[in-house]
Amino acid sequence: MTALDQIRALEQGDAFAPRHIAPSETEIAEMLRVVGATSLEDLSSKTVPAAILGMDLSALPPAATEQEALAELAGLAAQNRADIKSLIGMGYHGTHTPPVILRNVLENPGWYTAYTPYQAEIAQGRLEALVNFQTMVCDLTGLPMANASLLDEGTAVAEAMHLAHAATRGKSHLVIAAADLHPQSKAVLTTRAAPLGITVRFVPVASIIAEVTEAKPFALVLQYPGTTGEVRDLTAEIAAVQAVGGLGLVAADPLSLCLLTPPGEMGADVVIGSTQRFGVPMGFGGPHAAFMAVKDAHKRLMPGRLVGVSVDAAGTPAMRLALQTREQHIRREKATSNICTAQVLLAVMAGMYAVWHGPAGLKRIASRVALSARVLAGAARAAGFTVKHDAFFDTVALDAGAKAEALTAAALQRGFNLAAHADGVVGIALDETVTRSDLAALAAVLAEVGGKPAPLDATFGGIPATLERRSAYCTATVFTAHHSEHGMLRYLKSLEDKDVALNRSMIPLGSCTMKLNATAEMVPVTFAGFGAIHPFVPADQAQGYRALTDRLSDWLCRITGFAAVSLQPNAGSQGEYAGLLAIRGWHLSRGDTHRDICLIPASAHGTNPASAAMAGMRVVVVGTDRDGSVDLDDLRAKAEQHAANLAALMITYPSTHGVFEASIREICALIHAKGGRVYMDGANMNAQVGLTSPASIGADVCHLNLHKTFCIPHGGGGPGVGPIGVTADLVPFLPGHPVVDCGGSATITVSAAPWGSASILPISYAYIRMMGAEGLTRATQVAILSANYLAKRLEAHFPVLYRGMNAMVAHECILDCRGFQQGGGVMVEDIAKRLQDYGFHAPTMSWPVSGTLMVEPTESEPKAELDRFIDAMVAIRAEIRAIEQGRMDKADNPLKNAPHTAAEIAADVWAHPYTREQAAFPLPFVKAHKYWPPVKRVDNVYGDRNLVCSCAPLEAYAQAQQIAAE
Numbered sequence: 034m035t036a037l038d039q040i041r042a043l044e045q046g047d048a049f050a051p052r053h054i055a056p057s058e059t060e061i062a063e064m065l066r067v068v069g070a071t072s073l074e075d076l077s078s079k080t081v082p083a084a085i086l087g088m089d090l091s092a093l094p095p096a097a098t099e100q101e102a103l104a105e106l107a108g109l110a111a112q113n114r115a116d117i118k119s120l121i122g123m124g125y126h127g128t129h130t131p132p133v134i135l136r137n138v139l140e141n142p143g144w145y146t147a148y149t150p151y152q153a154e155i156a157q158g159r160l161e162a163l164v165n166f167q168t169m170v171c172d173l174t175g176l177p178m179a180n181a182s183l184l185d186e187g188t189a190v191a192e193a194m195h196l197a198h199a200a201t202r203g204k205s206h207l208v209i210a211a212a213d214l215h216p217q218s219k220a221v222l223t224t225r226a227a228p229l230g231i232t233v234r235f236v237p238v239a240s241i242i243a244e245v246t247e248a249k250p251f252a253l254v255l256q257y258p259g260t261t262g263e264v265r266d267l268t269a270e271i272a273a274v275q276a277v278g279g280l281g282l283v284a285a286d287p288l289s290l291c292l293l294t295p296p297g298e299m300g301a302d303v304v305i306g307s308t309q310r311f312g313v314p315m316g317f318g319g320p321h322a323a324f325m326a327v328k329d330a331h332k333r334l335m336p337g338r339l340v341g342v343s344v345d346a347a348g349t350p351a352m353r354l355a356l357q358t359r360e361q362h363i364r365r366e367k368a369t370s371n372i373c374t375a376q377v378l379l380a381v382m383a384g385m386y387a388v389w390h391g392p393a394g395l396k397r398i399a400s401r402v403a404l405s406a407r408v409l410a411g412a413a414r415a416a417g418f419t420v421k422h423d424a425f426f427d428t429v430a431l432d433a434g435a436k437a438e439a440l441t442a443a444a445l446q447r448g449f450n451l452a453a454h455a456d457g458v459v460g461i462a463l464d465e466t467v468t469r470s471d472l473a474a475l476a477a478v479l480a481e482v483g484g485k486p487a488p489l490d491a492t493f494g495g496i497p498a499t500l501e502r503r504s505a506y507c508t509a510t511v512f513t514a515h516h517s518e519h520g521m522l523r524y525l526k527s528l529e530d531k532d533v534a535l536n537r538s539m540i541p542l543g544s545c546t547m548k549l550n551a552t553a554e555m556v557p558v559t560f561a562g563f564g565a566i567h568p569f570v571p572a573d574q575a576q577g578y579r580a581l582t583d584r585l586s587d588w589l590c591r592i593t594g595f596a597a598v599s600l601q602p603n604a605g606s607q608g609e610y611a612g613l614l615a616i617r618g619w620h621l622s623r624g625d626t627h628r629d630i631c632l633i634p635a636s637a638h639g640t641n642p643a644s645a646a647m648a649g650m651r652v653v654v655v656g657t658d659r660d661g662s663v664d665l666d667d668l669r670a671k672a673e674q675h676a677a678n679l680a681a682l683m684i685t686y687p688s689t690h691g692v693f694e695a696s697i698r699e700i701c702a703l704i705h706a707k708g709g710r711v712y713m714d715g716a717n718m719n720a721q722v723g724l725t726s727p728a729s730i731g732a733d734v735c736h737l738n739l740h741k742t743f744c745i746p747h748g749g750g751g752p753g754v755g756p757i758g759v760t761a762d763l764v765p766f767l768p769g770h771p772v773v774d775c776g777g778s779a780t781i782t783v784s785a786a787p788w789g790s791a792s793i794l795p796i797s798y799a800y801i802r803m804m805g806a807e808g809l810t811r812a813t814q815v816a817i818l819s820a821n822y823l824a825k826r827l828e829a830h831f832p833v834l835y836r837g838m839n840a841m842v843a844h845e846c847i848l849d850c851r852g853f854q855q856g857g858g859v860m861v862e863d864i865a866k867r868l869q870d871y872g873f874h875a876p877t878m879s880w881p882v883s884g885t886l887m888v889e890p891t892e893s894e895p896k897a898e899l900d901r902f903i904d905a906m907v908a909i910r911a912e913i914r915a916i917e918q919g920r921m922d923k924a925d926n927p928l929k930n931a932p933h934t935a936a937e938i939a940a941d942v943w944a945h946p947y948t949r950e951q952a953a954f955p956l957p958f959v960k961a962h963k964y965w966p967p968v969k970r971v972d973n974v975y976g977d978r979n980l981v982c983s984c985a986p987l988e989a990y991a992q993a994q995q996i997a998a999e
Contacts, residue, residue: 122462175297318786
């Protein structure tokens with residue numbers, strides 16, 4: 034062996050895969066012995082049906098080290114023109130992310146590796162941050178109720194349309210929208226409306242009232258300010274649609290609302306928008322936290338998640354997700370939204386931006402932007418240009434006519450992208466990053482093209498006095514209390530410490546795949562070359578992004594076996610919807626307009642039937658048999674019954690019960706024989722990569738949760754990315770975009786940005802690049818091994834509900850807890866809350882089977898962590914047994930009273946029949962690494978009956994505590 038060969042061999046020690054796959058070779062051998070397999074390959078053959086086992090990933094690039102992958106991504110970022118400042122606007126703006134938020138939220142695994150706050154007691158920090166966000170949105174919009182974020186402004190507009198249609202009970206099927214709505218919002222709105230038989234009519238601003246009065250739509254959609262910057266009083270237009278029984282929907286820029294009369298004060302029923310410019314980089318289109326605020330009458334129709342303030346078992350204020358019965362998981366095909374993933378991490382950033390700056394700081398930023406626009410408008414007029422609108426906030430629209438092209442070219446020469454609108458109109462959208470030097474450079478451009486001097490010594494236009502905001506906003510103490518960096522740092526840390534994230538312990542959620550989000554994967558997200566890029570820049574300014582998206586799409590095609598992948602869907606729910614639209618488009622192209630039946634197993638994710646309904650399909654439920662698989666007899670009968678109208682089957686593989694169904698190819702062939710297409714929900718793709726693929730199984734479409742299998746973090750409930758892969762004949766029906774050519778159909782747009790949440794795609798790129806073919810396959814095998822190891826170790830204590838061939842499970846297992854209710858009165862929720870005392874987040878509770886726990890350990894958990902979880906579950910089973918045998922009180926025991934807080938344990942009085950030590954330190958490892966739940970069990974019923982979604986009760990409680998202490 035030469036010296037170079039030796040160096041190459043030594044470099045293998047830098048391989049990433051052993052860092053991602055936690056169990057060592059010795060531990061894998063021990064785990065294999067427990068499950069009865071001789072090797073990982075033997076385990077694969079025992080678990081995955083032979084008919085589908087076998088996948089060649091050799092075409093993927095060889096595994097790179099962390100340093101090599103980071104260098105490669107830095108090179109791609111450098112190909113993007115971050116040196117050119119984009120003043121395009123149209124819903125995307127430059128912003129400064131406060132460094133204290135950048136380092137302590139966006140770059141902090143305590144925030145980005147947490148899960149959706151379904152276990153409220155161990156998510157109080159994130160929930161408080163989201164209450165801040167909701168309070169900020171309510172204050173700025175002038176409406177009493179806001180949700181905890183939506184995906185982007187375009188989809189928020191579409192969600193508002195759905196809400197309005199439901200609120201008016203379908204009395205009309207027409208929605209009118211102002212012609213100055215952002216083009217991406219127009220496209221998403223039109224896409225969403227078509228399958229539901231809703232007509233969208235875009236109307237010039239001057240004709241809105243007359244059109245609304247005559248046509249009587251169920252909703253009117255307005256942009257405030259308009260896409261070319263115009264600001265106008267919307268009161269009369271909103272009143273006009275309300276007079277005919279419709280709802281007034283306003284898409285608003287939140288920074289403008291610091292100075293403008295809020296839409297709520299104009300009578301708006303729903304206000305939507307994006308908080309991107311509140312400290313969240315443009316990132317080539319996302320992820321960004323959209324918002325929705327509504328009148329109180331519409332709170333139960335509002336999509337997405339809503340954080341409410343309730344009380345815990347001790348009467349202390351505590352937060353939790355409110356009104357969950359209105360969500361798609363419950364309503365299924367009757368849902369008006371399929372929203373599952375929110376944008377929690379980005380909503381936290383935007384809310385903290387308001388906390389950091391406070392009302393005075395926000396007003397100062399907005400005032401500087403508005404004054405800069407007035408100064409530039411004055412210079413433009415002096416240079417001979419006509420300013421299209423007298424009333425504006427931040428965007429100066431110039432009627433440049435024949436000089437439009439020269440103007441945008443001259444601006445580009447000096448380092449600025451401007452917006453080229455129709456009819457020779459050029460838009461210049463100013464933001465908080467624009468400096469006095471930038472204004473001078475822009476004035477020089479105006480002078481050069483206009484042929485006259487453009488001094489910055491006069492102003493023109495701006496916000497009319499009649500539209501100046503007079504109401505206060507962000508008045509809660511949280512928005513005025515943390516303006517020193519030490520104060521803000523400690524506030525963020527106090528919230529982080531209340532939560533359980535992956536940097537604290539395992540989060541074994543079945544179907545959610547809470548695996549490692551490696552630091553090397555996260556670092557590129559904050560490269561300037563990725564963050565500062567507007568999604569509508571010319572193609573030659575985003576060559577790095579285009580190379581990244583092309584390569585990532587190609588790799589995902591090789592992993593799934595599909596012909597093409599679209600990265601546009603920015604959540605798993607959007608991927609489902611886009612996939613079903615592709616199937617719908619294919620049927621329509623063949624003249625099969627009648628094919629609208631979608632078969633869905635009873636065990637499917639709640640988003641599946643909701644997505645099908647939104648895609649204009651009728652849902653027919655297929656039963657499941659005793660082992661959790663699709664009931665083949667029922668499937669055959671329903672496929673035959675609906676053969677003439679069959680559009681699709683939606684199926685998850687491995688099944689939602691954690692089993693590789695042996696009949697999957699037969700199932701796909703049956704649907705194809707009846708003229709339908711097979712949609713595969715990719716939630717469980719972590720059990721497929723490298724072993725099999727959706728295309729080889731027989732699927733026509735599959736969405737991939739990049740926030741699960743491909744390592745984008747869950748971010749406390751978002752961001753997510755849900756790209757879809759399709760067969761060759763479905764490629765023409767992939768999503769397109771009205772502003773930027775990204776391929777796909779000109780009539781389908783599912784997200785506001787062409788490539789969705791592009792700025793987090795480097796995470797999945799880095800993961801695949803560093804793992805390589807062998808690492809990806811091994812990760813899948815170890816994920817399956819870990820699940821079988823847990824199932825085998827726990828089967829003597831908790832029945833494992835479903836198993837596949839050779840009594841194996843796939844990547845997750847379901848523990849049956851239903852028998853404990855009769856013997857000891859112990860509910861599955863008691864077990865979930867008791868796990869918090871051991872420092873663990875509970876597995877997925879009561880889904881897909883009520884009274885069960887679905888456990889997914891992933892390949893990233895060390896064997897020692899798996900053993901700790903097993904020990905905790907065995908100890909809890911012993912406590913249940915003590916209750917069953919009468920050795921513990923049925924009502925007053927560690928499970929019923931869980932979780933136990935530090936305040937409770939340290940109190941002078943302890944009235945329980947078990948010890949404080951058993952309550953707080955049930956096992957030795959807990960004592961060594963104790964996590965203290967900040968609140969006791971939260972009262973969900975109280976919270977829904979007394980719905981409050983703002984900071985007010987938290988502040989009142991804090992003040993009362995302070996008074997008591999004094």
